[in-house]
Amino acid sequence: MxxxxxxxxxxxxxxxxxxxxxxxxxxxxxxxxxxxxxxxRPEEKDGRQTWMEVYQDVPAGFDDALDRALAQSGAAALIDGPRHTEIFEDVRPCA
Structure with missing residues (x-):
């Protein structure tokens, strides 16, 4: 994932x-x-930049580790509004 x-x-x-x-x-x-x-994104919209964090091949329980790391980093105070998470998985070939 x-x-x-x-x-x-x-x-x-x-x-x-x-x-x-x-x-x-x-x-x-x-x-x-x-x-x-x-x-x-290279452009700003409504006076804000859109940033994205990407994490590939995350293990089970990674969400909790990410939440703890974000809280400890102090980065959340510099973000405007909520963080939106999208989850993708690899498409497996048909047999």
Whole structure:
């Protein structure tokens, strides 16, 4: 399973938010063996940037670890509004 988590960020918070998320993703990758990426849309909309965290091949229970890591990072205070999570899984070939 892969997680795609997107949310809005005020541009004034971007420089402070990026290193917090980078450190959080580094720790999650090391502790849980996931591949992580941080992305954002190139344009702003309504004075906000849209950012996305990507976590590939997440193990069972990763959601709880992610919630704890986010709380410990302090990053949530720099995000405007809720985080939206989309879950995708690989398409398995037909037999």
């Amino acid at each position: 892969d997680l795609y988590i997107y949310y809005r960020v005020p541009p004034a918070h971007a420089a402070a938010l990026q290193p917090l998320l980078a450190a959080m993703q580094e720790a999650l990758s090391r502790e849980h063996g996931v591949s992580a990426a941080l992305k954002r």
